[in-house]
Amino acid sequence: MARRRPAGEPAHDERPAGGEPTHPGGRPRDAAIDEAIILATRERLVRDGYGRMTIGDIVADAKVTRPTLYRRWRNKFELVVDALDYGFRRQRDMYTVDLSELAPRDALVEAVRRLDPAYFNPDAMVLMGNFAGEASRTPELLEILRQHAVEPRVALVAEVLKQLQERGAIGVDIDTRIIAMMCFGSYFAAFYAGEPTEQLPERVVAVLWPVIASASPAGG
Numbered sequence: 001m002a003r004r005r006p007a008g009e010p011a012h013d014e015r016p017a018g019g020e021p022t023h024p025g026g027r028p029r030d031a032a033i034d035e036a037i038i039l040a041t042r043e044r045l046v047r048d049g050y051g052r053m054t055i056g057d058i059v060a061d062a063k064v065t066r067p068t069l070y071r072r073w074r075n076k077f078e079l080v081v082d083a084l085d086y087g088f089r090r091q092r093d094m095y096t097v098d099l100s101e102l103a104p105r106d107a108l109v110e111a112v113r114r115l116d117p118a119y120f121n122p123d124a125m126v127l128m129g130n131f132a133g134e135a136s137r138t139p140e141l142l143e144i145l146r147q148h149a150v151e152p153r154v155a156l157v158a159e160v161l162k163q164l165q166e167r168g169a170i171g172v173d174i175d176t177r178i179i180a181m182m183c184f185g186s187y188f189a190a191f192y193a194g195e196p197t198e199q200l201p202e203r204v205v206a207v208l209w210p211v212i213a214s215a216s217p218a219g220g
Contacts, residue, residue: 029072036062037069041083046123049130050080050141077140084148091120099160104169105209111160112183112201115153124149125191154180170212179208 040061044053055076059069073079095114099107117124128145135142157180164170186204190197 033062033064033068034072035086037064037072037079038083038086041079042087042121042127045080045083045130046127050076050134050138080141081144081148084144087121087124088149088152094120100163104164104167105205105213107160108164108209109201109205111157112186112204115157115180115184116187116197116200117149117153118187118197125188150184154184156180157183168214170214174212179212183208 037058040058044057044061048057053076055066055069058079059066069079073082091114097110099110102110113119117128121127128149131141131145154177158176161170161174161176161179165172165174165176183204186200187197190200
């Protein structure tokens with residue numbers, strides 16, 4: 001079945017009829033070219049948003065040809081999905097601390113720090129805002145934002161909270177997901193309020209910890 005083009009996705013950005021297949025056989029892909037295209041896509045998403053961004057702009061910025069791009073992605077929508085995944089993969093590569101080795105409270109502070117959308121990309125808030133702004137014209141964008149940028153971060157903190165429950169550090173009746181969502185939302189509140197986020201993880205945990213910590217020694 002042919003893929004339905006999301007509403008608002010320009011037809012001229014589709015792979016031309018008779019164009020090269022997405023993943024043909026032959027020589028292996030060049031990772032440097034892949035990254036150049038992804039980075040150009042992310043920059044255009046911040047500057048222009050999804051609706052105004054074109055494949056022509058991306059190939060010009062990345063200094064590649066259209067056939068080079070279409071060998072890797074069939075259309076703009078699929079490219080954007082990978083561009084979001086790239087950001088979270090790079091963020092995970094920056095983690096240097098094993099949370100299981102930290103004291104419970106310190107582990108939660110570090111987990112909340114990793115929620116920050118700008119952890120890897122300083123322009124992440126603008127990028128995510130552009131996606132949300134396109135929701136009425138291209139609702140599929142909001143869904144991929146949820147799946148590829150929001151859910152991985154919320155799930156990370158929820159999992160850390162579950163591990164802290166298993167360690168006896170926080171109450172077993174705590175709703176780990178709602179706490180993770182509240183922590184994630186604190187970054188957006190700080191962004192729109194114009195407040196710095198450097199100390200936000202510690203401040204958030206300072207409020208939460210007395211409420212969620214177990215009375216057992218592990219909760220200290």
